[in-house]
Every structure is written in C-alpha cells, then in structure tokens.
Amino acid sequence: MKILVPVKRVLDYNVKVRVKSDQSGVDLANVKMAMNPFDEIAVEEAVRLKEKGTVTEIVAVSIGVAQAEAVLRTALAMGADRALLIQTDEDLEPLAVAKLLKAVAEEEKPDLIIMGKQAIDGDNNATGQILSTLLDWPQATFASKVEVSGSELLVTREVDGGLQTLGVALPAVVTTDLRLNEPRYASLPNIMKAKKKPLDTKAVADYGVDIAPRLSVLKVTEPAKRSAGIKVDSAEALVANLKTAGVL
Amino acid sequence: MAVLVIADHDGAHLRDTTLKTLSAAQGLSGDIDVLVYGEGVSAVAPQAASFAGVRKVLTAESPELKADIAEAVSALILSLADNYEAIAIPATASGKNFAPRIAAKLDVSLISDVIDVVSADTFTRPIYAGNALETIKTSDAKKVLTVRPTAFKAVTATGGSASVEAVSAPAVALKTRFVSDEKVTSDRPELGAAKVIVSGGRALGSAEEFTSVLEPLADKLGAAIGASRAAVDAGYAPNDYQVGQTGKVVAPDLYIAVGISGAIQHLAGMKDSKVIVAINKDPEAPIFQVADFGLVADYKTALPDLLKALG
Ligand SMILES: Cc1cc2nc3c(=O)[nH]c(=O)nc-3n(C[C@H](O)[C@H](O)[C@H](O)COP(=O)(O)OP(=O)(O)OC[C@H]3O[C@@H](n4cnc5c(N)ncnc54)[C@H](O)[C@@H]3O)c2cc1C
Numbered sequence: 001m002k003i004l005v006p007v008k009r010v011l012d013y014n015v016k017v018r019v020k021s022d023q024s025g026v027d028l029a030n031v032k033m034a035m036n037p038f039d040e041i042a043v044e045e046a047v048r049l050k051e052k053g054t055v056t057e058i059v060a061v062s063i064g065v066a067q068a069e070a071v072l073r074t075a076l077a078m079g080a081d082r083a084l085l086i087q088t089d090e091d092l093e094p095l096a097v098a099k100l101l102k103a104v105a106e107e108e109k110p111d112l113i114i115m116g117k118q119a120i121d122g123d124n125n126a127t128g129q130i131l132s133t134l135l136d137w138p139q140a141t142f143a144s145k146v147e148v149s150g151s152e153l154l155v156t157r158e159v160d161g162g163l164q165t166l167g168v169a170l171p172a173v174v175t176t177d178l179r180l181n182e183p184r185y186a187s188l189p190n191i192m193k194a195k196k197k198p199l200d201t202k203a204v205a206d207y208g209v210d211i212a213p214r215l216s217v218l219k220v221t222e223p224a225k226r227s228a229g230i231k232v233d234s235a236e237a238l239v240a241n242l243k244t245a246g247v248l
Numbered sequence: 249m250a251v252l253v254i255a256d257h258d259g260a261h262l263r264d265t266t267l268k269t270l271s272a273a274q275g276l277s278g279d280i281d282v283l284v285y286g287e288g289v290s291a292v293a294p295q296a297a298s299f300a301g302v303r304k305v306l307t308a309e310s311p312e313l314k315a316d317i318a319e320a321v322s323a324l325i326l327s328l329a330d331n332y333e334a335i336a337i338p339a340t341a342s343g344k345n346f347a348p349r350i351a352a353k354l355d356v357s358l359i360s361d362v363i364d365v366v367s368a369d370t371f372t373r374p375i376y377a378g379n380a381l382e383t384i385k386t387s388d389a390k391k392v393l394t395v396r397p398t399a400f401k402a403v404t405a406t407g408g409s410a411s412v413e414a415v416s417a418p419a420v421a422l423k424t425r426f427v428s429d430e431k432v433t434s435d436r437p438e439l440g441a442a443k444v445i446v447s448g449g450r451a452l453g454s455a456e457e458f459t460s461v462l463e464p465l466a467d468k469l470g471a472a473i474g475a476s477r478a479a480v481d482a483g484y485a486p487n488d489y490q491v492g493q494t495g496k497v498v499a500p501d502l503y504i505a506v507g508i509s510g511a512i513q514h515l516a517g518m519k520d521s522k523v524i525v526a527i528n529k530d531p532e533a534p535i536f537q538v539a540d541f542g543l544v545a546d547y548k549t550a551l552p553d554l555l556k557a558l559g
C-alpha cells in the first residue's frame with residue numbers, strides 16, 4: 001500500500017501572532033515556521049502503518065514557498081520515503097490546494113491520503129473534504145484511530161457528542177485529529193539520512209489546474225483584547241463578585 | 249436571493265446552533281428555507297417552521313442521513329442547491345465534515361467559521377486560533393458558509409408558519425459504511441448551549457478526580473463540563489469536552505477554568521465568554537490575563553470552599 005501525506009508549512013504553534021499595522025495580514029517575517037501539527041500526526045500515522053508492514057511507500061507533498069522544503073525534510077526524517085514540493089509564492093485557497101493534490105494523487109496513485117484536519121494558520125478545516133470530493137474517494141475526517149482491515153479502513157472519528165466509527169473503502173482520504181497518535185521527534189541520524197532522500201520540485205503550472213483565487217482579503221485585524229480583571233483572595237469573595245456581575 | 253440553512257438537531261429538538269445560524273442567515277437578507285435531515289424528524293421540523301422569517305422547511309430522511317455520512321448529506325444538499333444563492337451551515341464537527349464537499353462540487357471557495365456577515369458577499373472569520381480576524385470578499389456567485397454559532401444571537405421571534413415539505417434524498421453509491429457510534433450521554437446542558445461551563449485541566453490528574461471535583465460544582469450551577477486538550481489527551485474527560493482552537497468554541501455567561509494554564513489554543517475556544525473565572529495555583533498562569541476574577545489557590549481546597557460559599 002502507498003500513502004500520500006500532504007504537509008503544510010505554518011507559523012510554529014508557540015509563536016505569538018502579530019497582525020500588521022496596515023491590516024494587510026499577519027507578520028510572518030523572521031518568525032519560526034514549522035510543520036502544521038496535524039500534519040505531523042498524519043506523517044506519524046503513515047510511518048506507523050509502514051512499520052507494521054501494511055505500507056510500502058510514503059510520499060510527502062507540500063505546496064508553498066521554497067522554504068517549505070524544510071517541512072518536507074522533517075517528514076522524510078520522520079520516515080517518509082520521497083517528497084514533492086510544488087513551489088509557489090502565492091497563498092492558495094483550500095480549493096486550489098485540493099485541485100493540485102488531486103493532480104498529484106492521479107499521478108502517484110496512492111491507496112490512502114492522510115492529512116491534517118486543519119492547518120493552524122488558515123484554520124479552514126476544508127482541504128481534505130474537498131480533495132475527497134474531487135477524487136470521488138470516501139472521506140473519514142477527524143480520525144482518532146485508524147485500522148486497516150482487508151480492502152477497508154476502519155476509522156474512529158471525533159464527532160459532536162462522542163465518537164463514530166466508519167468503514168471506508170480504499171482508496172480514501174483520512175484527516176487527523178489530535179488524539180490519533182503522538183508524533184515522534186526525528187533522530188539525528190534520521191535527519192542526516194533525510195538529506196539524501198529524493199525531493200522533487202515542480203511548479204504549479206506543471207499541473208494545469210485552475211488556482212485563481214475566489215476570495216480577496218479586505219483587511220486583517222486584531223480581535224478585541226480582553227483585559228485582565230482582578231484577583232480575589234477567597235471563594236467567598238469570588239461568589240460575591242459573581243453575584244455583583246449578575247452571573248450567579 | 250434565497251438562503252438554505254441546514255438545521256442541527258438531536259432528533260427531538262433544534263439545537264441552539266441552528267437558531268444562531270438562522271440569525272446569521274438573516275444578515276444575508278432574502279427568503280430563508282431550513283433543511284432538517286435525519287430519521288424521524290417530524291418533531292423537529294415544526295420547531296423550525298415556527299420562527300419568523302422562515303419561508304419553508306424541507307425534511308429528508310434516510311439511515312445514511314441519520315448516521316450523518318458526509319457523502320450522503322452533501323448529495324442531498326447539492327440536489328437542492330440550484331434554488332439558493334447561499335447555504336449556511338452551523339460550524340459544528342458535523343457541519344465542518346460535509347460543508348467543504350458542497351463547496352467543492354459547486355466549485356466555489358468555502359467560507360468557514362463566519363463570525364460576522366458584513367454584506368451578502370463579505371464576511372469576517374477568525375484565523376490563527378482567533379488571534380487575527382480576516383474580512384474577505386468572495387467573487388463566487390453561490391456562497392457556502394459555515395457559521396460560528398457563538399458569534400451570533402439566537403433568533404427568538406416566533407409566530408412564523410412556514411410550510412413543511414418532504415424531499416427525497418438522492419441515491420448515492422456510498423463507499424462508506426457506518427460501523428458504530430459511541431456517544432456520551434449526559435443530563436447536563438450541552439457545551440455549546442450552556443449558560444455556565446466548569447472546565448478542568450491537566451491539574452485534575454485523573455478521570456476519577458476530574459469527575460469527583462467538577463461534578464458537584466457543575467450540578468450546583470446547572471453547568472456543562474468542559475476540558476482542556478491536556479485533560480482529554482490524558483483520558484480524564486471524553487473528546488467531546490475539549491474546548492479550544494481545535495475543539496469546541498464556547499461563549500457562556502460564566503466560564504470557570506480549574507487547573508487550566510491558558511494556552512492560546514485553549515483561549516481560542518473560550519475568550520468570548522462573558523465572565524471568566526480562573527482557579528490556578530500559579531499566579532503567573534496566562535489564564536489570569538483573560539480572567540475577570542482570578543483565585544490563586546489549590547483547587548483541592550478552593551473548590552470545596554466555593555461549593556460552601558455557594559450555599
Ligand atoms: C484570502 C486569503 C488570505 C490568506 N492570507 C494568508 C496569510 O496572511 N498568511 C498565510 O500564511 N496564509 C494565508 N493564506 C493561506 C491560508 O492560510 C491557507 O493556506 C489556505 O487557505 C489553506 O487553508 P488551510 O491551510 O486553513 O486549510 P485546511 O483545510 O485547514 O488544511 C487542512 C490540511 O490540508 C493540507 N494542506 C493545506 N494546505 C496545504 C499546502 N499548501 N501544502 C500541502 N498540504 C496542505 C494539510 O494536510 C492540512 O493539514 C490566505 C489564504 C486566503 C484564501
């Protein structure tokens with residue numbers, strides 16, 4: 001079985017976000033970037049399936065600026081076999097990303113695509129579902145458990161009110177939730193090895209898909225700030241304050 | 249223009265999320281129809297029909313719709329899409345699961361997690377865990393939106409008398425099989441609709457402690473129980489309790505955070521609550537920066553004291 005794992009380069013989740021004063025966007029100059037945490041979980045799951053012997057090849061793909069090579073190297077160090085960078089300086093909408101990933105899937109013919117449920121920058125939670133629709137493959141989103149059972153994949157999903165288990169026929173698209181696994185740190189020898197693994201670079205134009213934006217950003221602003229209130233020194237004082245505030 | 253609102257319900261009642269999505273849909277102006285899907289939805293449809301401004305309620309039933317299989321739900325909505333310029337869907341786990349499929353088939357860009365309808369083609373949505381808000385304008389003729397319920401007030405005006413009409417669900421060759429559900433049942437209010445939420449973090453240390461410490465307080469306040477990711481990951485609380493960027497977004501009148509540090513990903517899910525209380529033994533915990541009332545104390549003594557003080 002072959003797995004395709006799309007990984008996105010995003011602002012590191014620990015970095016404090018700064019909105020640019022001209023309201024044109026978020027300041028990404030000189031800040032730490034990293035692999036989207038949900039995509040690390042996707043890579044980890046693929047590597048675990050490979051370690052179990054179910055999977056023979058893992059291909060990581062990223063769409064983004066030249067520096068996105070770094071997150072692909074991380075994926076390779078974690079255990080992916082090959083990588084593909086579709087290089088572009090444009091911010092693509094999920095629809096465009098999914099169209100490119102569809103073209104990659106048609107070329108690579110994976111049996112399974114595992115990707116993050118959401119990128120922590122755009123927070124769209126959309127690309128996997130769109131890709132599944134475009135490919136006409138079944139989808140199993142927000143996975144907290146994945147099990148291969150013959151030609152079917154059993155996926156336990158985090159849904160409103162608890163968990164749901166679906167059986168999806170392969171090929172399929174799975175998106176990861178936080179509790180699917182805990183991603184490993186790449187070891188130094190594996191980081192060294194990853195430098196020698198194959199990484200192809202292509203251009204968006206190579207795929208001939210429509211990536212024209214449908215959305216234009218009018219402005220990006222900072223949310224209203226909440227200011228710190230007061231410290232109280234006892235439970236009684238807390239209750240008195242809550243009564244005054246009208247919430248008890 | 250006409251808007252189709254997709255109802256969220258529990259089989260007996262419309263959820264608050266639906267009433268808030270209706271409110272967002274009113275900002276788009278035009279006729280509003282509501283689609284109620286599932287199985288045995290005859291009790292729910294009249295509730296939707298009773299709201300002022302609703303033109304028509306559509307119902308559709310099948311086992312796949314009841315199981316909320318994304319492929320089946322999106323096929324149903326697509327079969328109706330020709331009649332609408334906008335489709336508004338509550339941004340719940342269920343809505344987020346099928347909404348992008350509809351946008352994909354219509355070849356439009358999904359607009360997710362709308363917190364403000366600026367005009368019929370311009371919307372505001374949070375990005376970067378709510379640390380920035382983007383206002384975007386779409387050039388797509390048809391709009392598919394998911395609506396963040398906490399950002400809108402529930403519609404209250406009733407007196408409507410919309411007609412209820414059954415539509416048939418299109419046949420889809422599913423490559424997905426429903427296996428099982430493992431739903432947490434509870435008599436408490438739902439997180440999304442609760443006026444008061446008591447939320448616990450890693451500090452609670454075990455599932456037993458989580459329950460034995462938080463339940464009495466939640467019972468006393470008629471509150472829902474929430475949790476940080478750390479508490480859910482450690483198995484102290486079910487996944488459905490997680491509040492935050494990647495869990496549920498809540499905005500109750502009162503949010504009490506017990507033993508939660510206040511990571512940005514957690515704050516993303518609760519910082520729009522009316523009043524926030526933090527109980528944490530570390531005076532430097534970031535949660536205090538957003539709390540209206542902070543109590544620096546060990547929860548082990550603070551919670552029994554609080555119960556006593558509540559009388
Ligand atoms: C109007 C607009 C303004 C934008 N402004 C900014 C900005 O200021 N700064 C900025 O950084 N971005 C910006 N973007 C890009 C945006 O944040 C997202 O990259 C884009 O919308 C994709 O959404 P998402 O990443 O939230 O997708 P999601 O659907 O949340 O992503 C889910 C999964 O899809 C996969 N995936 C998504 N994108 C890629 C990719 N490029 N390569 C490989 N896999 C991928 C990953 O597995 C990911 O976990 C903007 C986009 C738009 C449309």
Ligand SMILES: Cc1cc2nc3c(=O)[nH]c(=O)nc-3n(C[C@H](O)[C@H](O)[C@H](O)COP(=O)(O)OP(=O)(O)OC[C@H]3O[C@@H](n4cnc5c(N)ncnc54)[C@H](O)[C@@H]3O)c2cc1C
Binds near residue numbers: 037120451513529
């Ligand atoms: C991609 C991504 C998504 C995430 N999404 C979410 C999300 O949706 N929701 C979420 O919550 N987190 C999320 N997180 C995790 C988040 O970053 C934090 O790790 C998490 O919120 C921490 O949980 P906590 O506050 O319970 O634990 P900790 O940070 O460990 O805090 C425990 C707190 O308890 C206090 N404490 C300890 N003992 C006591 C005592 N006896 N009495 C009183 N106080 C005590 C400590 O002082 C400390 O402040 C996400 C992380 C990532 C990377």
